[in-house]
Amino acid sequence: MGSKTLFKWSKQITTSQVEQLIKAEKEIHKAILIFDSATAEYTNGFRHDHTTFGLMVARLVSANQFRSAEALLDRMKEEKCSVTEDIFLSVCRGCGCVHRPLDAVRVFHKMEDFQCKLTQKSYITILGILVEENRLKIAFSSSMGAALRIFCEMSNHGCPPDSDTYGTLINGLCKLGKIGEAKELFNEMETKGCLPSVVTYTSLIHGFCQTNNLDEAVGLFEHMKTKCLYLQLFDGWTLQGWAFLHKQWNY
Known part of the structure; x- marks a missing residue:
């Protein structure tokens, strides 16, 4: 992401301010500039937290920029910012919306690498995506088969079905x-x-x-x-x- 500044920030940049500006910006490339410029304005100033990171991930997903969204997840890990279950699931749901169920499964499996606890919500979300995709006649072995494998793994992760x-x-x-x-x-x-x-x-x-x-x-x-x-x-x-x-x- 670039760091071009759109405007002059106030001396006290807040999470709420950054969040409101990103939400208000309709164009994704300008939202990215706002996100980047917030931390670039003052060297020892604002740092993104799970709120602004999560919002930007959601914006990227809604624009089908999945590679950039996953890059932000990796950046969160590098910056020791907690990646919540909902942030991961926003990417999974986005993959499901564009009929990429196996990418949704891949992102789902990354959650443990980020020390993100898998809950019933995670399992039901990913299973729902896989089941939904079979309406489009995706092969049983690739979609429903993946759902069944995940189902069988649940108890081993402390989440009995x-x-x-x-x-x-x-x-x-x-x-x-x-x-x-x-x-x-x-x-x-x-x-x-x-x-x-x-x-x-x-x-x-x-x-x-x-x-x-x-x-x-x-x-x-x-x-x-x-x-x-x-x-x-x-x-x-x-x-x-x-x-x-x-x-x-x-x-």
Whole structure:
């Protein structure tokens, strides 16, 4: 990044001031100049913290300048500035938005090198990106396969999968027609004490309907009723699967 000064800074540069100026600047190259000039103005003066670094990373990501965004992450590490989970995830989400799921996974794996603790939020975010990409018919081995590998790593990092994590994967597997694998995960989550949500139930019901496995669909619906969740079944996108089931069985 360059260090050309756009204007004269006040003698007391503050994080809030830098943050407001960067947010107000619509052009990314000018935002970069503001970011750089803040530290260049006074040799022993202002130093960026995780707030201004994080904002600049987000601006670069929104402009699809991922290489520059990652360079800022490296600079934060060099300057011993804490890189938060949210900063990393902003890069991962940006990669997901431009359909680069494997880059999102690569950045995700860098988090530990930065001593950034992985939480459920991190895992659910990256799994969600990988599952979402399969809507674009990305190969199972490259995207959903990566999701499953990350899922298997969670417990080793002190983050055992929760209901949301299981639900994300079950949804993705159902979208790919991998109903057998989805059913296995569903059974596993119950043995682990993770209660399926209504969305998880309806994802699997819809999957069974799409593969004409109506007996399994009805059985799962009856199981859902015993959990007192069936009244929440009709929540929008799940209606398609249930309508198919209703038509076949003439309920």
